[in-house]
Amino acid sequence: MCGVGGHLAPGRIPARRAEKSPHLERVLGACNPADPSAILAAMKLLVVAALLTAACGSKPSPTTTPKTDDEAAVVLPDINEVPFDKLDQKQKIAFMKQKVVPQMKPLFQNHDAKDFAEFGCKTCHGDDVKDGHFDMPNPKLPKLNFKDHNSKYEKADLEWMGKEVMPTMGKILNLPLHSEENPKGFGCLACHTLEGQ
Numbered sequence: 792m793c794g795v796g797g798h799l800a801p802g803r804i805p806a807r808r809a810e811k812s813p814h815l816e817r818v819l820g821a822c823n824p825a826d827p828s829a830i831l832a833a834m835k836l837l838v839v840a841a842l843l844t845a846a847c848g849s850k851p852s853p854t855t856t857p858k859t860d861d862e863a864a865v866v867l868p869d870i871n872e873v874p875f876d877k878l879d880q881k882q883k884i885a886f887m888k889q890k891v892v893p894q895m896k897p898l899f900q901n902h903d904a905k906d907f908a909e910f911g912c913k914t915c916h917g918d919d920v921k922d923g924h925f926d927m928p929n930p931k932l933p934k935l936n937f938k939d940h941n942s943k944y945e946k947a948d949l950e951w952m953g954k955e956v957m958p959t960m961g962k963i964l965n966l967p968l969h970s971e972e973n974p975k976g977f978g979c980l981a982c983h984t985l986e987g988q
Contacts, residue, residue: 870965883925887912891963898959902951915982928984935979936986952979 865885868878878886892911899907899914912920917931933944940949961968961977969978 870963875964875966887925891960894959894963895956898955902948902955928980928982930984930988932983934986934988935983 865881867882867886867889870886870890875883875886896907896910899910907914912925915929915932916925916927917929919926936943957978958968960981964977966977967973969976969980
């Protein structure tokens, strides 16, 4: 801008521009080619402005839990080759943190941001996670009664569970879904228990 390309004469700025930005005249006025320190000062200002712009415009850091040294050392086998139930405890925890939480957290929070604001291990596994227990199904999750399902729960919640949560979790775990043809497939009772149990 200091006279490059014939836009401005060295050290000069059109009056109408100076009225709009009093700081602009001071910055551009510093571009006096006869004074190398003024050019250096203008270049430093430009570098600082570029760094601030880059910092403010960068993507936010991920909200996933940082890995501990133990978790970083865990090697996860391909879930297509080793079923989840065959993983050891450390591998299961690493798998859940690396694969399940990043996909399921937005699914739950998009459904109900308030109820699932603090999505994490306890959301599905309950308070026993603090003691290292991740047993599923979790009897503390809502109990199911397939004969009286619709009167007890909101239709939108049932559809969300059946059309989003269950198939997504089944896909993550690489398990076939429950169906009439596959009654042992991954379904509601993988996480929930029946009323009376």
